[in-house]
Amino acid sequence: MFGATGGLNDSPACKLCCEAAIALKIPVFVPNLYPFYSVPDGFCEVAPAAGDELEILSDGAELRATADRTVDILSFAGDFIFPTPPKVGRRTRLSLSGLVLDGRGVPEQWSETDYGILRRVGAVNSSAEHFEMRHCKIRNFYGHGVRAIGTQSSTIEHCSAENVGGHWYAYDTYDAFGDAFYHAYAQDGAEIRIQHSPMTGYPEKYSRAGCVFEFSSARYEAIIEDSPIVGYERSVHVEEQGSKISLRIHRSHMSRTRVGLFILGDEMSDARVELVDTYIDYADGDYGGQSLVSNQSSAALAIERVAMRATKQPFLARFGPRTTLRDCIIDWNGLPGAIELSSISAVRTTFRGIRANGSAHTSRVALRAIECRFEGDPGALFLDSADGANWVAENSFSSGPVVRANIGPEWRGQYGTLPIRAPIDPLARSVAAES
Structure with a gap:
C-alpha cells in the first residue's frame, strides 16, 4: 500500500x-498486518469524476x-457541499468490505456549546451513485x-x-450530526438496504438518530x-418533502430511545x-x-405485530392519519400520557397500562377498533370526539370500566357494556418476534 507501515501517519x-487504484481500475487490498493503520488525515480523499469506481x-x-x-476516514465525495444535492448520472461507485473503522482520536464533546469548534469524525462520506458496504465494523x-x-x-x-x-x-439539534447510517437525496427509483447491521450509540447518552432518510x-x-437500534433519540428518522418513499422496517428492535419511528x-x-x-x-x-x-406527515403507516x-413520563404517541395497527401491544406502563389516534384502524390490538390521567383523542376523523382490548384504571381511556369525529368499536372489550367518552352520535361501540375479561400477560420483549 505505497509504504503504509502502521506507523504514526x-x-x-x-x-x-x-x-x-481508481486510475488503474483495480481494487485496494488493506492487509491486516498491524494493530491498526494510523490515518489522522483520512485513508481516502477522492473527488470522483464521472465513471470513477x-x-x-x-x-x-x-x-x-x-x-x-x-x-472523514473514507471520503468519496469531492467538493460536494451538504446539503446541496449532488449531480446525478455520473456512474460512480464505492465498495467496501472487511474493514474496521475506528474514530477514537476525536473525543466525545457532549457539553460543547460552540458548533464552530466542535470536532466531528466520520467513517464514510460518499456521494457515489452506487454504494456498498459489507462485513465492516x-x-x-x-x-x-x-x-x-x-x-x-x-x-x-452484515x-x-x-x-x-x-x-x-446547544442550538440547532435538528440537522447537525450524530447518526449511524444516513441517506439523503436518494435518486428516483433508488433502492436502499440496511440488513443485519446493528446500530448502538454511546452508553448513557442519546445520540441523534440511528437511521435517517431525508x-x-x-x-x-x-x-x-x-x-x-439502541441509544438514539430517534431510532429511525424520516424527513422528506414530497417524497414517495416506501420504507419497510422488519425485525429491527428499538430500545433506549425516545421516539422509535x-x-x-x-x-x-x-x-x-x-x-x-419489532x-x-x-x-x-x-x-x-x-x-x-411520531408521524407528522400524510404518509401511510402500517404497524403489524409490534x-x-x-x-418515562410524560409521553404522547402520535400515529397520524392513515395508520393501521394490527396485532400490536401499546403499553402506557402505568405512566400518565396520551396517545393520538386520529384516523387510524386498530385490529386485534391491546392498549394497556393506562392510568386515570391518560387519554386518547381523535381530530376530525374516525378511529375504528376491531377486536381490541383496553386495560387500565377505571375511566382512564378518554375518547374525545367533541369536534364531530366518530369512534367505532367492534367486538372489543376491556378489563374493567376503562373507557369514558365524549362521543358523537355515530358511536357504535359497547361503551358502558364492554365485556370484562382478565388482563393479558405482561408485555415481554419477545411478544412481537414470536407472534
Missing part, C-alpha cells in the same frame, strides 16, 4: 494508493483516526458512521456501528431488516412506511414532547 501513502477490501484491518480534528465515531448522498443504490449488510453518534445540544422528493424504496414532511401522501415484527422498548423521555411513534412501551 499512514494517510499520505493510503491516499496515493486509492488514487492509483473504488473498491477497498480487507481481511479485518483497522483504520484509525488518531488526531483530534474533524476528518464502525466504532467510536463522535460524528457519523455512514453518510450516503445522492444514491441510486445503497447496500449496508456491518455494525458501536459507539457511533453524538449530539449538539431531503428526497423521489420515488424510492428502503428497507431496514434484522438491525437493532419519527416521520416529518409535507406532501407525502404517496409515501408508505411499514413497521413489522418492539420499541425503554422509550425514556420524549423528543419534542412525543414518544414511541409491541411498544414507554418507561
Whole structure:
C-alpha cells in the first residue's frame, strides 16, 4: 500500500494508493498486518469524476483516526457541499468490505456549546451513485458512521456501528450530526438496504438518530431488516418533502430511545412506511414532547405485530392519519400520557397500562377498533370526539370500566357494556418476534 507501515501517519501513502487504484481500475487490498493503520488525515480523499469506481477490501484491518480534528476516514465525495444535492448520472461507485473503522482520536464533546469548534469524525462520506458496504465494523465515531448522498443504490449488510453518534445540544439539534447510517437525496427509483447491521450509540447518552432518510422528493424504496437500534433519540428518522418513499422496517428492535419511528414532511401522501415484527422498548423521555411513534406527515403507516412501551413520563404517541395497527401491544406502563389516534384502524390490538390521567383523542376523523382490548384504571381511556369525529368499536372489550367518552352520535361501540375479561400477560420483549 505505497509504504503504509502502521506507523504514526499512514494517510499520505493510503491516499496515493486509492488514487492509483481508481486510475488503474483495480481494487485496494488493506492487509491486516498491524494493530491498526494510523490515518489522522483520512485513508481516502477522492473527488470522483464521472465513471470513477473504488473498491477497498480487507481481511479485518483497522483504520484509525488518531488526531483530534474533524476528518472523514473514507471520503468519496469531492467538493460536494451538504446539503446541496449532488449531480446525478455520473456512474460512480464505492465498495467496501472487511474493514474496521475506528474514530477514537476525536473525543466525545457532549457539553460543547460552540458548533464552530466542535470536532466531528466520520467513517464514510460518499456521494457515489452506487454504494456498498459489507462485513465492516464502525466504532467510536463522535460524528457519523455512514453518510450516503445522492444514491441510486445503497447496500449496508452484515456491518455494525458501536459507539457511533453524538449530539449538539446547544442550538440547532435538528440537522447537525450524530447518526449511524444516513441517506439523503436518494435518486428516483433508488433502492436502499440496511440488513443485519446493528446500530448502538454511546452508553448513557442519546445520540441523534440511528437511521435517517431525508431531503428526497423521489420515488424510492428502503428497507431496514434484522438491525437493532439502541441509544438514539430517534431510532429511525424520516424527513422528506414530497417524497414517495416506501420504507419497510422488519425485525429491527428499538430500545433506549425516545421516539422509535419519527416521520416529518409535507406532501407525502404517496409515501408508505411499514413497521413489522419489532418492539420499541425503554422509550425514556420524549423528543419534542412525543414518544414511541411520531408521524407528522400524510404518509401511510402500517404497524403489524409490534409491541411498544414507554418507561418515562410524560409521553404522547402520535400515529397520524392513515395508520393501521394490527396485532400490536401499546403499553402506557402505568405512566400518565396520551396517545393520538386520529384516523387510524386498530385490529386485534391491546392498549394497556393506562392510568386515570391518560387519554386518547381523535381530530376530525374516525378511529375504528376491531377486536381490541383496553386495560387500565377505571375511566382512564378518554375518547374525545367533541369536534364531530366518530369512534367505532367492534367486538372489543376491556378489563374493567376503562373507557369514558365524549362521543358523537355515530358511536357504535359497547361503551358502558364492554365485556370484562382478565388482563393479558405482561408485555415481554419477545411478544412481537414470536407472534
